[in-house]
Amino acid sequence: MNQVSDFTAALARALPESAFRLSADDRRPFETDWRGLFNNASAAILLPGSTDETAQMLKLCNEHGIAVVPQGGNTGLVGGAVPIENSGAQAILSLRRMRAIRNVDPLNNTMEIEAGVILQAAQQAAEAADRLLPLSLAAEGSCQVGGTIATNAGGIQVLAYGSMRNLVLGLEVVLPDGQVWNGLRSLRKDNTGIDLKQIFIGSEGILGVITAATLRLVPRPRKSLTALAAISDPHQALALLRATQENFGSELTSCEYFGAAGLELVSRHLPGAVSPFANSHPAFVLLEVSSLDADADLAARIEPVFERLVTDGTLQDVVIAQNETQRQRLWALREALSEGERAAGGAIKHDIAVPIFAIPDVLHSIESGLPEIAPGARPNIFGHLGDGNLHVNIMPPEGRAIDLLLARATEITSFIEGVVVAAGGTFSAEHGIGQLRLKSLKQHRSSLELELMRAIKGVLDPKWMMNPGKVLNQGS
Template sequence: MSIDALKRLLGPGGYIDDPADMAPYLTEWRDRWHGDTPLVARPRDTPQVAAIVAHCAAAGIKLVPQGGHTGLCGGAMPHAGAGEVVVSLGRMNRVRAVDPEGFTMTLEAGVVLAAAQQAAVEADRLFPLSLSSEGSAQIGGVLSTNAGGNAVLRYGNARDLVLGLEVVLADGRVWNGLRGLRKDNTGYDLKQLFLGAEGTLGIITAAVLKLFPAPRQQETALVAVPDVEAAIRLLSLAREASGDRVSSFELIPRLGLEFVVNHMPGNRDPLTSPSPWYVLIDLTTAAPGTDLQGAMQSLLERALERGLVADAAVARSVAQRADLWRLRESLSESQKYEGGSIKHDVSVPIARIPEFIRKATRAVELLIPGIRAVPFGHMGDGNIHFNLSQPLGIDRQVFLDRWEQINVVVHDIVAALEGSISAEHGVGQLKVDEIVRYKSPVEMELMRRIKRAMDPDNILNPGKLVTLSDD
């Protein structure tokens, strides 16, 4: 009866209940989690989200907020057999306001990230958050998972780009914190509770986001480096030599580049000789008249003199820049063609990245001879995607069955280096038990206290991020 009442509340077009039509909402792209739901709710505005939450809270129905469904940790997946209603925010896709002079824009949660970027471009501004899934990832999900992306080095994570939020709370009330203030020193910064909370404390329905001056110049180079230590020194040199204009600094291993070239059509190795490691560097500036091309050339010359760089391909057009970035963006997908892949999204202090890669690679090779490590990612902010492809010739499922064993080995090394077992993908279902191993009892107690205070009946996204006794 409660589900029927929810359908009446939502009206035609406001829900999906056909099993075939609901299927895309009930699995994730790695096909690791499958769930079920009696209903996919598709609210059109914030009052309707509030009504859904109030109705379900009164009826004891649990809810799973869902954005573009691009997450990798099962955070937006309902559990099988739990009767959880999916709340899909995709219809709430209005750009409410753009303020070029104030360098802000206000968007609803269902706005796709690429559309948010375009709205900024049309105002001659930059919204710098960029992900490989930006064509389908939605603002609400991006903020709820505190996504990182390629420009964290320069602009910060998703939470650093938020000035205000509108949130539906677990009892159906709406907190309107859509203030575009740069300074507000009147107590707790409530918005930070919901950023990175994965929908467990409230449902983000809109946000005021920071904008930046649009880049006037951009220089991109793929650089061959002899080892990861050289890449670290190159990062420091690049920041100094460019006047801290480095917006991206991405590490790529030779094996990863080979996977992309071999499996992803339209990609090629832009350098004449192979190198064990590569770095993709972006320099950007909003200042007209800056000789950014000269800055890149000077950087590479100085790096060559110091033995940090063996070769480089510098983009001379927008098309060439896109070609270089496609090599980086295709890394994850290309690994599918090499069989099973056990993935880790970790961060360590930048100076300890070489130590982490060396120790973790050695440890997994001892555990599974022939395993192929493909460490890559956002070296400029310490975030490494330590992905492991199966040994050649073994059964895929036999390899994947050792995921948890491998995780413990890798994550123990991360913890010993004072790092994090989740840098930008969140916790979701994947790491909800693991974080108990790596967070202190005090941290876990505080997280549970916050969850109980904000959502005492555990209505919102139960069993994700932090578990309570009734999960």
């Protein structure tokens, strides 16, 4: 392939050795996604150490007709950061070397950081300045801030602080032709024409490469209280959400749901994980409330709410963590759900959101309709109740391999998405489209909406060389 060898020769002339890797062995770890669903060859791994190097690389790729696949921590669930099959030459551009925390400003409540900073490192830098970077998700130990912006990541604190979009004040982006747009402003308000950064947030690398960002920080809560409630059905989960929201508003920082199936998975695969309840229950809600007031008596405020809900039969039971160890044990039940599912052999995953009031009906429709489509399949449904965002993961019958289910994957997904969209919901709440959900996007969005997205893509990436085969295809 002349095209690729010309490109790599140009790369070697223009950039230091540390900035790229070409051997198959070196490329391999970048080519497979975290779930192991996708594994396609790349032409090169680009490892820019700066915005300038990123710009040079995109310019070279543009000149040589090499497509660019931006990659952060490679923790995405829809194959958005790895190459597609059967395309032309694709270079993976990993931001992992761009790890500078340029500044943390506790007066302005902002931080400016490079895209390759691990989310947890960014959280720690904020904490060191006595501030909170309020984005928290399971992959925080390995995902990169740039990736969380490119995918508009959510997680367990969206209820109080919003998704990543809500935390981004400014961006630096390298465009497909190598031009650098410096939009690193650190202002709360800036109404000066079309807000370009909004177009890049959540665009999954199809418009350019985010190299740095200014993020909004908030004061750190001084007190928090974590509780686990046992319920008998989703209507009760909503009643609990409503009651705590009325009393705590944005002090309700997490409201997570999981079912008995999830608890069982976790108990089986996580050493020491046990239900704090003597009896078994159909479902659970994990709540966390937080206050900036160091003297706040959160227990005194929430206990009357719980008492009322237990008395009127809304809650079957409830426990409040009495110390940090108990708090971590409750959270471990929620956090281990994905790992438990993985250990049990995996699942066909869905990441849906519906209007809050529709949750009980949607869950009922899915649970009652599923046996017809996939007899014996076990739904493991959990997620961010307060955002209307649930992960509807379908596992094979007990003792059977996931392969059995994969043959029915299209029907299962189509059934679940149908129920969700009919209820005014979305088939992708926080995971994005990547290469996994292209068909769903095409099916569930109007042709006008897709046409507008393609037209905007065409403006920023006229040759369609950024992250090909993700989100949109050029022709249709």
